[in-house]
Amino acid sequence: MAATSKLDLYDLLLLKEIRAARSVTGAVSQVGLSQPAISIRLGHLRQHFGDPLFVRTSGGLMATPFLDSLMGDIEHAIKLLNPEESSRRAFDPATSTRRFRLGLSHIAQMVMLPEVLGQLKSLGPSLQLDSIDLDGATASLLESGQLDLAVGYTFELHNGFFQQRLFAENYSCIVRRDHPRIGDALTKKQFHDEEHLALIAPATGHSLLDKVLEERGVQRRIAARVSSYLGLEQILVSTDLLAVVPSRLARMLAYGERIKILGLPFPSPTYEVRQYWHERYHYDSGNSWLRKLIFESFTNLPPVFTKLVGAAQPL
The missing domain is CATH 3.40.190.10 (Periplasmic binding protein-like II)
Structure with missing residues (x-):
């Protein structure tokens, strides 16, 4: 391994986000650097470690086995060095500019999303939200951190996921x-x-x-x-x-x-509607805040009856 320079927090965040997004472009919004700056920094990292770190495949940039072997230590270092990543730091929605990514069905986008957006606007004026369709990749997106939460019916999830019932x-x-x-x-x-x-x-x-x-x-x-x-x-x-x-x-x-x-x-x-998240983000203060907001907004909603025809009744 060539020790050509010292590493800092941005280097570790860069490796984490490129690995999650599988592209340099996808890491831009997460690390706050331009694409050319990321490419230059990645070149220095490759020289530092004496390893390609990422290789281009049909599925995007994939981490090399060497980088995969370092990810546990990199995640640990990020949590220690980055206040934004620290589970011990309280999440303040009033000042945060975090962009949450929420997996929803089309039906949930119509029924639930307006309420969630209203809550975010009220509690965190600078918070942002991306709504992403549920599909076969939902579990892997939760695991990689490309989704914060998924809300819907039971998914095919393996060990490592949490779930919480919202309503029937x-x-x-x-x-x-x-x-x-x-x-x-x-x-x-x-x-x-x-x-x-x-x-x-x-x-x-x-x-x-x-x-x-x-x-x-x-x-x-x-x-x-x-x-x-x-x-x-x-x-x-x-x-x-x-x-x-x-x-x-x-x-x-x-x-x-x-x-x-x-x-x-x-x-x-x-059927029951639940929210799901991966254990990697169970103690993340922002993720925890969003889970609580959704739970308190939608838990145990009363059943909707359809005996009446005509003007809609309250939900």
Whole structure:
């Protein structure tokens, strides 16, 4: 190993963030240096250690085995040297400029994200938030620190993850208010005969809907499938399609008074919404603060009932 220069905290942060982002560009916002400055510093680090440290692959820059062997010591040194990383330093939302990264389904983005953003604006005017779709990479993003938290249904998680229950959710059926064949109640025959719009969302609780309906012998005539419900209201008011959606989303869409909510003609499937984080960040003061905020905002929300049709009822 060539001892050409001494290392400082920025060098350690640089190695950590490039390894997490798998690119020099992705590390820019985290270490506060420009891309050219990072490239120059990385060159010095390669000379210092006598190792490439990162190699370019189809998946981005990957750490060499030598750098991987150092990461435990690097993480420990960062926590000792960097007040922002220290778990013993209290997180102050009023002064922090931290950018949180929250994994949410499209439905959670519509139902939960406005409340979270409102809370952040009130408690931490300079805090920032990125909302990232849930997918098959969610677990690895939590582990690497590219996600602070994920909120949704149970993921395929291995050892090393924490989870916390927030609330239970059920389903309702929604149609356009002036649907020509469906009035203020939905029969089993109508549910079977009418055409449906369905959501393809493999990393969310909604992915269980088809399985549960099949187990109960309930069939739908799926006319169209979409990967997001972000344009759901406009689709329904322009067609005669039915959609089975989480009840809190149904209530939100009904506020526009173009959609009406109908109880399902059979017992509604239910699922639990939880928040998840990796043990690496369990003692991180900022992560802990965000978890507490979300828990206190959404824990044990009362169930949403769909007995009434017409003006939306409070959630």
